[in-house]
Amino acid sequence: MSESIRAVDRALDILLCFTRQxxxxxxxxxxxxxxxxxSTVHRLLGTLEKKRFVxxxxxxxxxxPGIRLLQVAYLSLEHNDLRRLAAPFLRELGGQSLETVDLAxxxxxxxxxxxxxxxxxxxxxxxxxxxxxPTYCTASGKAILAYxxxxxxxxxxxxxxxxxxxxxxxxxxxxxxxxxxxxDQGVAFSEQEYEEGINAIGVPILDLNRLPIASVxxxxxxxxxxxxxxxxxxxxxxxxxxxxxxxxxxxxxxxxSNLTV
Numbered sequence: 001m002s003e004s005i006r007a008v009d010r011a012l013d014i015l016l017c018f019t020r021q022x023x024x025x026x027x028x029x030x031x032x033x034x035x036x037x038x039s040t041v042h043r044l045l046g047t048l049e050k051k052r053f054v055x056x057x058x059x060x061x062x063x064x065p066g067i068r069l070l071q072v073a074y075l076s077l078e079h080n081d082l083r084r085l086a087a088p089f090l091r092e093l094g095g096q097s098l099e100t101v102d103l104a105x106x107x108x109x110x111x112x113x114x115x116x117x118x119x120x121x122x123x124x125x126x127x128x129x130x131x132x133x134p135t136y137c138t139a140s141g142k143a144i145l146a147y148x149x150x151x152x153x154x155x156x157x158x159x160x161x162x163x164x165x166x167x168x169x170x171x172x173x174x175x176x177x178x179x180x181x182x183x184d185q186g187v188a189f190s191e192q193e194y195e196e197g198i199n200a201i202g203v204p205i206l207d208l209n210r211l212p213i214a215s216v217x218x219x220x221x222x223x224x225x226x227x228x229x230x231x232x233x234x235x236x237x238x239x240x241x242x243x244x245x246x247x248x249x250x251x252x253x254x255x256x257s258n259l260t261v
Contacts, residue, residue: 010036011044015053015069020132024064082214083114086205086244090117090216093240097233099220100125104140107132109156111141111215125198125219136161136175137168137193139202143215145175146182147204153179167192187234188215189227197222201230203241208249216241 013034017025025033031041045063048054052068086103094101094117101117110132118124135141135156145153154172161170169175182188188202200219204212218233219225 011048014044018065024062026062082248085247087115089240089243090115093236096236097218099218099225100127102127102140102217103214105214106144109135109159111135111138119220123221133194137164137190139188139190139200140215140217142179142182142188143202143204144212146179146188147206147212164194165192165196186238189230192222199225201233201237203237205241205245213248
């Protein structure tokens with residue numbers, strides 16, 4: 001690996017240190033995470049700051065993601081064909097369910113929201129585009145995991161299954177049993193598994209080989225989005241996922257070589 005490629009690789013490792021859980025970091029924390037000398041990290045951070053990929057608080061010296069990353073993110077979303085094709089179907093589902101609707105894709109061992117349709121109700125789920133959530137305890141994630149090869153699921157679970165609530169499935173055996181039910185039923189339920197008081201129902205968007213491209217989910221307060229209510233929503237969310245898959249797969253068959261997901 002050439003020195004210039006190594007520098008790019010290290011700079012990307014630094015950017016990947018910033019997550020929803022760690023949106024702000026000191027230079028020392030970054031150096032510890034990436035395993036580099038502070039002098040190297042300081043030099044790379046200086047370049048990233050100059051290009052506005054990171055910003056540094058002039059008082060505390062703490063770093064956080066810069067405005068240039070936001071610009072790149074919006075550009076990516078603007079040209080994301082999956083999001084564009086799914087948008088009208090997601091809006092329709094939002095009107096049918098009156099709850100928050102999200103479109104998510106798998107990214108490493110998490111799901112990331114590509115789009116969110118906010119509930120019109122006063123009490124609603126706080127969700128945003130770009131939010132990352134664990135796969136094993138969310139409806140969006142389990143809808144995708146159920147249709148992946150078992151070896152891929154085991155690899156994803158190697159990072160661990162920490163408990164978030166008393167309802168979280170924390171062993172691979174329990175999760176695989178749940179995923180079999182998801183595949184049998186075609187829908188995934190998360191009843192306060194990730195967050196107390198929040199329920200969700202998710203359905204995968206499958207490609208022509210029956211592999212998951214993404215998932216659609218409806219989420220809301222558990223007192224309102226009960227199991228009975230989720231069962232009422234089932235036909236709507238299944239229809240939404242099938243419509244998006246049909247639209248997407250038609251585009252694929254038409255040879256849309258620049259289709260992005």
